Amino acid sequence: MARNATNKLLQNAKKSKSDEFYTQLCDIESELQHYKKHFKNKVVFCNCDDPRSSSFFTYFASNFNDLGLKKLITACYQKQEVSLFNTNKAKKGFFSEYSEPNTPLEIKEFNGDGDFRSSESIELLRQSDIVVTNPPFSLFREYVELLVKYDKKFLIIGNINAITYKEIFKLINENKAWLGINLGRGISGFIVPEHYELYGTEARIDSLGNKIISPNNCLWLTNLDNFKRHEDIELTKTYFGNEAEYPTYDNYDGINVDKTENIPMDYEGYMGVPITFLHKFNPEQFEIIKFRKGNDEKDLSIDGKCPYFRILIKNKRIQNKAQEDRKKTDRQDYVCEKAG
Numbered sequence: 001m002a003r004n005a006t007n008k009l010l011q012n013a014k015k016s017k018s019d020e021f022y023t024q025l026c027d028i029e030s031e032l033q034h035y036k037k038h039f040k041n042k043v044v045f046c047n048c049d050d051p052r053s054s055s056f057f058t059y060f061a062s063n064f065n066d067l068g069l070k071k072l073i074t075a076c077y078q079k080q081e082v083s084l085f086n087t088n089k090a091k092k093g094f095f096s097e098y099s100e101p102n103t104p105l106e107i108k109e110f111n112g113d114g115d116f117r118s119s120e121s122i123e124l125l126r127q128s129d130i131v132v133t134n135p136p137f138s139l140f141r142e143y144v145e146l147l148v149k150y151d152k153k154f155l156i157i158g159n160i161n162a163i164t165y166k167e168i169f170k171l172i173n174e175n176k177a178w179l180g181i182n183l184g185r186g187i188s189g190f191i192v193p194e195h196y197e198l199y200g201t202e203a204r205i206d207s208l209g210n211k212i213i214s215p216n217n218c219l220w221l222t223n224l225d226n227f228k229r230h231e232d233i234e235l236t237k238t239y240f241g242n243e244a245e246y247p248t249y250d251n252y253d254g255i256n257v258d259k260t261e262n263i264p265m266d267y268e269g270y271m272g273v274p275i276t277f278l279h280k281f282n283p284e285q286f287e288i289i290k291f292r293k294g295n296d297e298k299d300l301s302i303d304g305k306c307p308y309f310r311i312l313i314k315n316k317r318i319q320n321k322a323q324e325d326r327k328k329t330d331r332q333d334y335v336c337e338k339a340g
């Protein structure tokens with residue numbers, strides 16, 4: 001087999017492997033504590049979860065009254081083993097509808113495999129208000145597209161790289177999605193199936209014997225409001241006097257800022273910042289202009305070299321202040337003219 005094809009197979013295997021990362025209850029609790037007010041009287045749908053084992057199910061079932069939920073729907077996909085020698089009948093996906101705490105779990109079968117894109121699962125999606133889960137990483141774009149299509153509120157786990165997908169960045173740019181509270185090391189790790197090899201320095205076996213892998217490269221993506229997007233980033237640096245630390249781009253009228261904490265407080269123009277800026281982004285403080293590309297639609301470059309992906313932003317507060325100052329001067333000029 002050609003090397004490219006082998007690489008592709010390996011990449012796909014790696015991708016679908018991370019589809020079997022199961023979320024831990026501690027990580028769900030740590031994020032969900034910030035959104036309690038959104039759940040009152042709502043129907044929650046976990047559409048990539050086995051109600052018998054998912055920590056998302058455990059979280060919502062055990063906090064059902066506390067959150068004031070109306071209903072919890074949990075649906076599980078059954079992957080079909082397709083092979084010449086497999087004569088087994090197609091496996092059916094299944095789901096549960098839970099609206100009465102402390103009652104036994106009732107499992108109902110789908111006619112099909114329970115794929116989140118199937119008409120049966122979409123019918124459940126239509127009935128729900130908020131979707132909360134960790135969907136298959138390899139189908140992330142499609143997954144988010146479906147939630148947007150059906151105009152659903154969501155709080156989901158994805159890979160940090162997802163920010164760089166143009167479909168996901170578009171949502172962030174349009175203020176239709178933003179990052180949750182926890183990111184990277186803030187998500188402690190995922191339970192993987194028994195047969196997985198443990199890799200990475202932080203891989204471990206927990207007290208219950210679960211294999212845990214900490215990829216430290218995940219985030220929560222949501223369109224539920226949270227406190228963080230109303231907090232200003234504290235700016236301590238200045239551009240004027242330190243111009244050499246902020247080189248300008250070859251192909252865009254803006255300066256490069258290497259770390260979010262180095263964003264200067266006194267720069268009115270465009271600034272390119274790392275994608276981790278989004279974790280601290282307050283739309284009242286900054287405006288997102290563009291992602292990654294300069295005026296020539298090539299990657300932003302400085303003296304011919306491209307730094308990592310950058311997001312172009314503008315400080316709204318300086319612009320507002322500049323406008324106000326201009327208005328004030330105009331008013332003063334007018335009064336002086338009249339008096340004179």
Ligand SMILES: C[S@@+](CC[C@H](N)C(=O)[O-])C[C@H]1O[C@@H](n2cnc3c(N)ncnc32)[C@H](O)[C@@H]1O
Pocket residue numbers: 018019020021022023024047048049050054055056076077114115116117133134135136137139
């Ligand atoms: C990253 S795992 C997370 C599982 C669970 N949501 C959790 O957080 O513990 C993604 C899950 O999606 C399931 N899955 C894969 N493809 C799917 C599809 N097309 N529709 C629904 N679920 C799917 C996988 O079987 C896997 O259980």
